[in-house]
Amino acid sequence: MSAGRGGGVRGTRLPRAVRERQMMDAAVHTFGRRGYRVASMEEIAGLAGVSKPLVYLYLNSKEELFTACVRREARALRASVRDSVDPRLPADRQLWAGLTAFFTHTAENPDGWAVLHRQARTHGEPFALEVAAMRDEMVARVASLIGAAAREAGTAGRTPELAARDMTGLAQALVGAAESLAGWRHEDGTVSARDAAATLMNFAWVGLGELLRGERWTAR
Amino acid sequence: MSAGRGGGVRGTRLPRAVRERQMMDAAVHTFGRRGYRVASMEEIAGLAGVSKPLVYLYLNSKEELFTACVRREARALRASVRDSVDPRLPADRQLWAGLTAFFTHTAENPDGWAVLHRQARTHGEPFALEVAAMRDEMVARVASLIGAAAREAGTAGRTPELAARDMTGLAQALVGAAESLAGWRHEDGTVSARDAAATLMNFAWVGLGELLRGERWTAR
Amino acid sequence: MSAGRGGGVRGTRLPRAVRERQMMDAAVHTFGRRGYRVASMEEIAGLAGVSKPLVYLYLNSKEELFTACVRREARALRASVRDSVDPRLPADRQLWAGLTAFFTHTAENPDGWAVLHRQARTHGEPFALEVAAMRDEMVARVASLIGAAAREAGTAGRTPELAARDMTGLAQALVGAAESLAGWRHEDGTVSARDAAATLMNFAWVGLGELLRGERWTAR
């Protein structure tokens, strides 16, 4: 009943790590498109090319499987962004690099992004907390970039201070704007990651008021 | 060969319009907190103080009930924002008014906002389209405010023009930022609607760069 | 809220007998086409132009309503057949007249015939018995016609006797043949009541005639 050729055929014996990856891929795909509740273990197992009990053997339960998906995708997104940012650059350059990486990664992993941004946040505490932590970390990172920019500008003493809370608010706004643009890109399809990042840098860094006066943010 | 017994005691025999409102309120509450799939009709009926069949009699099906919730909440949010904006004011003042109304309304109707922002967008085409239409309308409105601001600034000839697509991108960013701040307010609890609107006006209108130089957006 | 013109308008007050007739008509129509279980009281009440409670007030329950339908239609069919038969005629002429009336009546009252022949017999004892009684009566009537024919033929002594059971069997066959032809007519649509009756008389009576003369079919 088993096939002699190996490779994707149902019943073929594969090392656990490989199987687990197949399952997670299938799960991210299915959860991302259908949603946590609508996706069934049957569907996921089928897409992974294994039987349901094997999924349970390796991943224990639907809840744990989904958690594993969320963690994996969160880790991957964080890594993409972190690896793209050189902390020795000025703050605005760091932000530019991070945003570009964010838009690139979400476009290349739409299902993973859907799991994080849409599904995990919608389906109750256990998952929402996981993803909230990641988002808070990003917000904090952006807030600290804003703080760094303030120091770079050397305006600390002369200008009304930006309280920590203000910076968090600004960072929240910036992250939300990025999420929104990621969705827009997804629908539109013709906007490159750099376009999106540029739009956001102009918006955030220069401000609409300046923009209208002809001011532009540039990478140099 | 006989069937249902019928005719219990629970109901206080109210006119249909009243009952329907109670049901919709219960549904928005439940859908907003538990999610479309997890919420059960039984739960909703119980919260509304009626039996399940009455919910079906008046609202037909879970899907229709949810659609009705989405429509009602979308209409309410739109009305709040629209009514707060005086179209004779300058663009930035209009935006300020709209944002304040948005933050106020979402804070006062957290369940309705959850239905629109989280649940409806997550649970498939029929609902997502409904809410996407409302959001697109808001984005278009913001984009046209940006266009109006450009004309007000009288910079049309001298400065690089903002293409329609650019304006849409900026508007998408601004709307996403607002959504994000609404969520932040919700968690934080100590940020007033005016604080949030001010943060966003500064962020968007003045730009981080200017902000750091001490520039501020003010209502005058 | 009530209309001033009377006649079919919901809410109009009509004498009980009239209302009851409307309800029965609607019920026969609905039961005949949709079946006892599928037909809902709501549907019947709607078709009759009244509210559900009124149906209950007059006819008590679905079961009683259906029983009333069965009785009414059985009575009508019996009456049609009985009234067409002149007991002073010879047996074959009586049968001919009865069959013609049967085919005419069932074609003119397809819903009633469906209630009797299809629905009542299919949906459990209480109704099936009712209709079985009517059918048995018809079978008995046909059997007695066969007996009469035997006496008319004056063959009682000379030929192998037709036992009562044989006559019942023959009558059962004849009645079944008539039911089958009624259905065939209904589908075909181009066969007149007289055609059907003639087909059956040829089939049955020519055969019976020989039978009565002592003819028998044998396996050799």
Added chain:
Amino acid sequence: MSAGRGGGVRGTRLPRAVRERQMMDAAVHTFGRRGYRVASMEEIAGLAGVSKPLVYLYLNSKEELFTACVRREARALRASVRDSVDPRLPADRQLWAGLTAFFTHTAENPDGWAVLHRQARTHGEPFALEVAAMRDEMVARVASLIGAAAREAGTAGRTPELAARDMTGLAQALVGAAESLAGWRHEDGTVSARDAAATLMNFAWVGLGELLRGERWTAR
């Protein structure tokens, strides 16, 4: 957040083919006695000694289960009749054999016969068509036997011809008579299959014989 517990005790872990048969048997029994709408999947599952979900796993839905029953019973009845008939025999002997087989089979499979004759025809298009096809086939077969008998009798030229429609009408009558006698046997209980077949052959064939010789019944 966890759901079903699963994995009970009832099942004796049988191969699918066996279980499927048990379910079909239970379904035919239940549908035949209680009717399509009244029979519940729970009842059928219980009678088959399994849980409801297993019935759905194997047979998909109530409708498909019923269709499968109708098909199986139709196939079985057709096979019984077909296998009993030797096409090299004269027409009357073929009819005799077929009728005997029909009466035997329906008596041995009363539930299957009820499903075909009573339930399937009563419960809407999808099923009625299935069974109508089988019945039409039987009618056509009988009609062609009548045609063969006419040729055997060599009366083609001398006597008024029997048009195709006439033969269909006669076949309809004969099949209806057989159905009726099958029901009669079922109630009476003391009539053997051969008795019933003999009654019908006498009734039909002696009549047909005369018919083929040019005899006709007339209203005068």
Added chain:
DNA sequence: CATGAATGAGCTTTCATTCAT
């Protein structure tokens, strides 16, 4: 390593029936 067989629990939906007016 991997699967076929099996089920408890729960959900949406429908319907006959009744009460208060």
Added chain:
DNA sequence: AATGAATGAAAGCTCATTCAT
């Protein structure tokens, strides 16, 4: 004479989960 308001009960179907092999 007639109806709007309301519900208990049950049915079809799905799903996460487990046991035996």
